[in-house]
Amino acid sequence: MSESLLEIRDLKMHFPMKQGVFQRTKNEVKAVNGVSFTVNKGETLGIVGESGCGKSTLARTIVGLLKPTSGDILFEGESILQYNAKEFHRLRRNIQMVYQDPFTSLNPRMRAGDIISAPLKAYNQTDNLKNRVLELMDLVGLKAEDYHKLPHQFSGGQRQRIGIARALALNPKLIILDEPVSALDVSVQAQVINLLEDLQEELGLTYLFIAHDLSVIRHISDKVGVMYLGKMMELSESESLYKNARHPYTNALLSAIPIPSSAREKKRERIVLTGELPSPSEPPSGCVFHTRCPFATEFCKGNVPAFDVDEDNSPGHYVSCFYPMDNKREEFARQ
Ligand SMILES: Nc1ncnc2c1ncn2[C@@H]1O[C@H](COP(=O)(O)OP(=O)(O)OP(=O)(O)O)[C@@H](O)[C@H]1O
Ligand SMILES: [Mg+2]
Structure with missing residues (x-):
């Protein structure tokens, strides 16, 4: 059995938006809005999603730079949110972070x-x-x-x-990498990712690897989670996610990755996202993705899908959708 190192339970981080001369709280930015996952020792969990979906906020909450609105964070089975300053100092040496921009960090x-x-x-x-x-x-x-x-x-x-x-x-035991290669040239990206993989093997490290597109984290991730507007849309073993993405949003992100063979490129069905990304201060009702989903129905507008798993057909593959897709993707299976 693999052992859990980091466990996130229904984590929410809402930022109050103060307005007017009295600085009253008018609304909240729901940057992270109910996220749960586990990272086991020695594995890499990749987290992807568009700009503003709450990835960095999630990272900053885990390292204690932000105090979450609700939910829990467990490290080696212990809730870290109740830690006093001394306990937290001891914990922090085990959780380190690498930032996106090597120029300003x-x-x-x-x-x-x-x-x-x-x-x-x-x-x-x-x-x-x-x-x-x-x-x-x-x-x-x-x-x-x-x-x-x-x-x-x-x-x-x-x-x-x-x-x-x-x-x-x-x-450290855990390293949170917040878009560590996004600011680098493609050839240098590969070198840095190879280095991270070698270090992981040599030192037995566990990674939470944040990226904004699925191609970057494909080879390094054991599991991948896809975020949209502060929520997790899909989470599974990496292989299962690339070959059998079930959420329309994940499929749209995969559609955006160019594939080398033009014959296969022509054959594949693409899901192209339409419409603007809604604001996290006013997330859509029901399923937050319904305003941009090509398959959304009236039902999706009024009901929130659970983050569910179909253990019989796709064990360990979580998806938050009323109409998950079942398209075995040839193009990613062969790469
Ligand atoms: N300290 C803060 N106060 C208010 N709003 C914030 C704060 N930090 C982040 N936000 C808002 O929370 C949302 C999520 O931001 P976050 O930086 O976590 O996104 P991200 O997924 O890391 O995006 P990117 O890919 O651009 O780095 C955004 O709408 C952002 O404006
Ligand atoms: Mg970020």
């Missing part, structure tokens, strides 16, 4: 060696500090002479390697 005036040693200093792990930093730099493919360089002296990919080394410094 590193202090431009700090040298690479100092950036990587900062978490070690914060946790008083200063014995053999320089050696540990050099070891971390080697682990992520940086050279010893890079120690004294400033962030602007590195390429984007190398800067992201500094961010990864910093995240690894305290031997």
Whole structure:
């Protein structure tokens, strides 16, 4: 049996919108609106969804930068939301984060060696500090002479390697990667993803890997969750999701990925999203996807679908839809 490392239970993070001279709360941005999932030790859960669907908010809530409106977060089976400051400090060394933009996430005036040693200093792990930093730099493919360089002296990919080394410094159990390769060139993206895969194997790491398109996380993810307007639409083993996506939204995201063979490209059925992405402060009634779903009915407008699994036909494959699709996708099966 695989062991759960992180468990999220019906998590909500609503931001109050204050308006007028009295700053009254008029409405709320429902950035994360009832999300549940589990990440087991040693595995990678990929989370995808369009800009603004709540991915970073989810990440920031897990690392304690935001206090959730409701729900629970369990790490190694213990609820972390009740932790006092000391307990939380102890927990935080085990949950590290890598950010999207390697240009702004590193202090431009700090040298690479100092950036990587900062978490070690914060946790008083200063014995053999320089050696540990050099070891971390080697682990992520940086050279010893890079120690004294400033962030602007590195390429984007190398800067992201500094961010990864910093995240690894305290031997964390979980790393949350919030779009770690979105700002990089495609060829560099592949190098960084390969590095992350090697590190995972070598160090037994668990990843929560956030991306805005399904192609980036395909090979690294054991499971994939698809978010839309603060909710999880579909969640399953990676293979099952790419070959047999059941939610129309997931199918639309897969339709947007170009496939190499033109014959197969011509054959496939595409689902193209129409309409604007609604605001998370006024999510649509019923199924939040109904305003953009080609298959939505009157029923979908007035009723909220459960996040359900059909254990007989697709075990472990959760979907939040009244009319899940059943199209075995040839194009992704062969890639
Ligand atoms: N501190 C905040 N106060 C108010 N609203 C916020 C705050 N942080 C995020 N939001 C809103 O919550 C929603 C979700 O934002 P979030 O950054 O989590 O999305 P995302 O999925 O990470 O998007 P992207 O792909 O662009 O990074 C957005 O509508 C955003 O404007
Ligand atoms: Mg984000």
